[in-house]
Amino acid sequence: MTHQPEPHAPLTEATVAVDGSEHGITKKGLSAGSVGLIGAIVIGISCIAPAYTLTAALGPTVSEVGVQVPAIILVGFIPMLLVAFGYRELNRRMPDSGTSFTWATRAFGPWIGWLAGWGLVAATILVLSNLAGIAVDFLFLLISQVTGNPELADLATNPFINVAVCLLFVLGATWVSYRDMQTTQKLQYWLVGFQVVVLVLFAVAALVEVANGNAFDATAIELSWFNPFAVESFSAFAAGLSLSIFIFWGWDVTLTMNEETKGSEKTPGRAATITVVTIVVLYLLIAVALIAYAGVGTGEFGLGNPDIQDNVFFHLAGPILGPLAVLVSLAVLTSSASSLQSTFVSPARTLLAMGHYGALPEKFAKVSPRFFTPGYATIVSAVVASVFYAVMRFLSEDVLWDTITALGMMICFYYGITAFACVWFFRRIWWRSVRNFFFTLLFPLVGGVILGVLFFTTLIDSMNPDYGSGSNIFGVGLVFVLGMVVLLSGVAIMLWQAWKRPAFFRGETLSRAAAED
Amino acid sequence: MSDATDAPTRRIVVGYTANDSGADALALATRLARASEALLDVVMVLPSEAHNSIVPTDTGYERYLKEQSREWLAEASESLDDDDLDVAQLLHIRYAESFAEGLIAAAHEFGAALIVVGAARGGLLGRSRIGSVANELLHSSDVPVALAPVGSRDVHVAQGVTRVTAAIGTRPGADALLDASVRFAVAAHAPLRLVSLVSIDLPAGIDEGLAALTSTVHADEVLLAARRELPGYLDATATVATGATVEEAVQGLDWHDGEVVLVGSSRLATPRHLFLGSTAAKMLRELPVPMIVVPRTTTP
Numbered sequence: 151m152t153h154q155p156e157p158h159a160p161l162t163e164a165t166v167a168v169d170g171s172e173h174g175i176t177k178k179g180l181s182a183g184s185v186g187l188i189g190a191i192v193i194g195i196s197c198i199a200p201a202y203t204l205t206a207a208l209g210p211t212v213s214e215v216g217v218q219v220p221a222i223i224l225v226g227f228i229p230m231l232l233v234a235f236g237y238r239e240l241n242r243r244m245p246d247s248g249t250s251f252t253w254a255t256r257a258f259g260p261w262i263g264w265l266a267g268w269g270l271v272a273a274t275i276l277v278l279s280n281l282a283g284i285a286v287d288f289l290f291l292l293i294s295q296v297t298g299n300p301e302l303a304d305l306a307t308n309p310f311i312n313v314a315v316c317l318l319f320v321l322g323a324t325w326v327s328y329r330d331m332q333t334t335q336k337l338q339y340w341l342v343g344f345q346v347v348v349l350v351l352f353a354v355a356a357l358v359e360v361a362n363g364n365a366f367d368a369t370a371i372e373l374s375w376f377n378p379f380a381v382e383s384f385s386a387f388a389a390g391l392s393l394s395i396f397i398f399w400g401w402d403v404t405l406t407m408n409e410e411t412k413g414s415e416k417t418p419g420r421a422a423t424i425t426v427v428t429i430v431v432l433y434l435l436i437a438v439a440l441i442a443y444a445g446v447g448t449g450e451f452g453l454g455n456p457d458i459q460d461n462v463f464f465h466l467a468g469p470i471l472g473p474l475a476v477l478v479s480l481a482v483l484t485s486s487a488s489s490l491q492s493t494f495v496s497p498a499r500t501l502l503a504m505g506h507y508g509a510l511p512e513k514f515a516k517v518s519p520r521f522f523t524p525g526y527a528t529i530v531s532a533v534v535a536s537v538f539y540a541v542m543r544f545l546s547e548d549v550l551w552d553t554i555t556a557l558g559m560m561i562c563f564y565y566g567i568t569a570f571a572c573v574w575f576f577r578r579i580w581w582r583s584v585r586n587f588f589f590t591l592l593f594p595l596v597g598g599v600i601l602g603v604l605f606f607t608t609l610i611d612s613m614n615p616d617y618g619s620g621s622n623i624f625g626v627g628l629v630f631v632l633g634m635v636v637l638l639s640g641v642a643i644m645l646w647q648a649w650k651r652p653a654f655f656r657g658e659t660l661s662r663a664a665a666e667d
Numbered sequence: 668m669s670d671a672t673d674a675p676t677r678r679i680v681v682g683y684t685a686n687d688s689g690a691d692a693l694a695l696a697t698r699l700a701r702a703s704e705a706l707l708d709v710v711m712v713l714p715s716e717a718h719n720s721i722v723p724t725d726t727g728y729e730r731y732l733k734e735q736s737r738e739w740l741a742e743a744s745e746s747l748d749d750d751d752l753d754v755a756q757l758l759h760i761r762y763a764e765s766f767a768e769g770l771i772a773a774a775h776e777f778g779a780a781l782i783v784v785g786a787a788r789g790g791l792l793g794r795s796r797i798g799s800v801a802n803e804l805l806h807s808s809d810v811p812v813a814l815a816p817v818g819s820r821d822v823h824v825a826q827g828v829t830r831v832t833a834a835i836g837t838r839p840g841a842d843a844l845l846d847a848s849v850r851f852a853v854a855a856h857a858p859l860r861l862v863s864l865v866s867i868d869l870p871a872g873i874d875e876g877l878a879a880l881t882s883t884v885h886a887d888e889v890l891l892a893a894r895r896e897l898p899g900y901l902d903a904t905a906t907v908a909t910g911a912t913v914e915e916a917v918q919g920l921d922w923h924d925g926e927v928v929l930v931g932s933s934r935l936a937t938p939r940h941l942f943l944g945s946t947a948a949k950m951l952r953e954l955p956v957p958m959i960v961v962p963r964t965t966t967p
Contacts, residue, residue, distance in 0.1 A: 189719075192720070193719065193720070193721065193722075193723050196721055197723060241726065244727075245725075245726035245730060246727035246730075246731075247725060247730075247731050249727065330714065330722075332719060332720045332721050332722060333720055333721065335720040337720070338720040338721060403723040404723070488721050491721050491722065492721050492722050495725075499727075502728075502731070503731075506731070517731075517732065517735050519684050519685035519686045519689065520686060520688075522714055522732055
């Protein structure tokens with residue numbers, strides 16, 4: 151990692167000359183055949199996993215903002231973009247596998263840094279369990295579609311079968327991540343291409359059904375769907391926004407990936423732009439098509455029906471596509487599978503950095519000598535995600551829905567801290583150039599403030615037992631309970647670690663700093 | 668056929684990983700390098716960016732890996748120094764899509780005569796079962812590959828190479844193997860033993876005695892021909908090993924602790940590339956000593 155002094159390993163001169171020792175990786179060390187523009191776009195889309203994301207988030211978003219989903223999708227991108235700019239600045243200045251954790255520690259000290267790391271880990275673990283949950287639903291749907299036996303799809307609602315299959319999924323994903331088994335680029339191109347094509351087909355088919363008068367609840371498309379000010383209340387607006395932040399989550403990687411690749415100054419920017427345009431167009435198309443087809447009412451297939459909201463494609467694919475619905479199942483399954491793998495990487499790497507700097511036991515910093523993955527951290531993430539899912543599945547029928555909302559909250563939390571860390575870290579050079587002013591002060595500050603407001607609004611609103619899916623514990627909304635349990639257990643573990651491993655919390659392993667030039 | 672003394676320095680590439688398999692490889696490579704006064708290139712191969720099709724590249728993590736690998740290499744290098752061994756070594760980090768690919772590229776880059784890797788993990792009873800890395804290497808290398816069996820790290824480096832055994836077949840490929848064996852035996856100052864394995868694995872009803880006799884006679888002829896090509900200064904012996912199966916034939920031979928076996932790659936291999944034939948694969952399972960697989964040359 152960058153700020154640690156290079157260990158002066160007794161490398162021979164020849165090696166030093168060949169491999170370079172200044173800043174870790176030299177260009178020479180990277181192979182020429184690195185990820186190009188298309189590769190970066192494919193990775194970006196596969197990280198966002200639009201098929202999975204939309205099926206999970208569309209329902210909850212509709213329940214908050216009704217027909218104004220397209221508007222929320224457009225607006226939700228703004229804070230994401232602003233924070234991503236800050237993320238990029240930090241990543242350029244101090245690339246580190248701990249990302250938010252390391253940066254927040256550098257800017258604000260160990261305590262806030264630790265919590266930022268916790269937020270990232272918690273959010274990704276929440277999404278892991280959700281991803282696996284969605285995958286289980288679609289696996290059973292796929293089986294029932296292939297065998298023509300609709301009863302099989304209902305097996306997914308049996309909590310025991312559901313949890314067992316889900317744990318198998320997580321086990322598989324852990325195995326694959328631990329061994330860093332990635333598909334070939336070519337196969338991945340096909341999978342992502344397939345996902346996009348199926349989503350477009352799905353949307354077009356829905357619109358055709360509407361045109362033919364076969365829609366479940368045909369709703370005339372209006373321009374007001376794109377007007378964020380048409381949303382009824384600020385609460386609904388905030389809740390919708392924090393959900394739409396979830397749907398863009400993962401996009402930031404395209405902005406920072408392969409910045410070091412030779413001759414790729416323009417590649418990351420272009421890849422990020424093309425990725426996000428593709429994603430936004432896809433989201434808008436599907437949101438508009440499905441609302442036009444199913445409406446936002448609470449009827450059998452209405453997007454406002456709580457019974458279908460946590461997994462809308464699952465329920466709508468059949469009525470819209472008929473026998474071709476099997477394609478949607480396949481697309482969501484492959485999308486969840488790739489996303490499971492790329493998502494696994496981020497808590498593992500953050501935990502690794504936390505172990506490395508002594509914020510967690512040293513075991514977390516272990517790298518598998520054979521597969522070069524953060525082995526221990528990967529397994530811990532998997533175990534926690536599995537336990538979390540199992541507990542939640544028995545606690546609430548609407549587990550998927552509530553985890554998505556809680557997830558949006560956690561993302562706001564750690565992205566917000568990251569944005570402020572960027573602003574604070576670069577405080578001495580804000581005024582050095584116009585570029586610095588925008589990218590290290592204005593953009594991340596505005597982004598951070600938006601996320602902060604979203605976080606607190608969601609937190610306060612979610613105390614209401616009717617919030618989200620309406621699940622509650624002792625009259626307090628489940629989303630709030632979830633959020634608080636996650637955050638407070640973070641605080642508890644932090645205090646425990648501070649007692650066990652004071653060096654990090656005294657700033658001895660990772661000190662505060664600010665950019666000077 | 669060139670003598671080690673007038674040739675440029677022999678170089679040996681060892682594919683290192685910071686686990687038992689890597690320790691086996693490093694120990695064997697050090698022993699071979701010391702015996703043949705070769706320069707040791709310790710190479711760690713990290714996954715290159717092109718390996719990523721799903722997981723985004725993260726500069727911070729890449730740096731962490733690189734630093735970790737440096738530490739591993741440094742530790743490995745220190746462990747060599749501890750023994751006060753006179754082995755010149757260079758440490759390298761390379762990026763490639765696969766371990767095997769990176770090692771082959773490194774071998775070409777350094778003009779190395781040999782690649783050493785740990786044979787496997789999980790082989791039964793300390794015998795080798797080929798791991799995925801070794802397997803890939805054997806399918807694609809055009810440089811001889813040494814497979815360090817499990818437990819190589821327990822053989823003391825000072826043991827050196829006490830004997831070089833070449834498992835001579837009767838088919839094309841033997842020339843390249845013979846060449847390589849002689850060169851290696853000379854470099855390592857070790858005696859050469861030529862072995863011809865004869866398995867008499869015939870359906871019932873055929874006169875076993877006769878079959879054994881003809882095979883053995885054929886093997887003797889092959890060995891005799893091979894011996895005639897050997898340089899006179901080399902201390903060489905020849906043996907025919909017989910058994911009902913290849914495994915039995917191998918078991919019937921005596922093996923030194925410091926012995927190294929050379930085999931030629933299969934006829935199925937593309938010219939100048941390796942491929943472990945069925946006999947060699949069977950031998951590998953039985954051999955208590957390291958095995959070097961030599962690619963056959965283009966000459967028919």
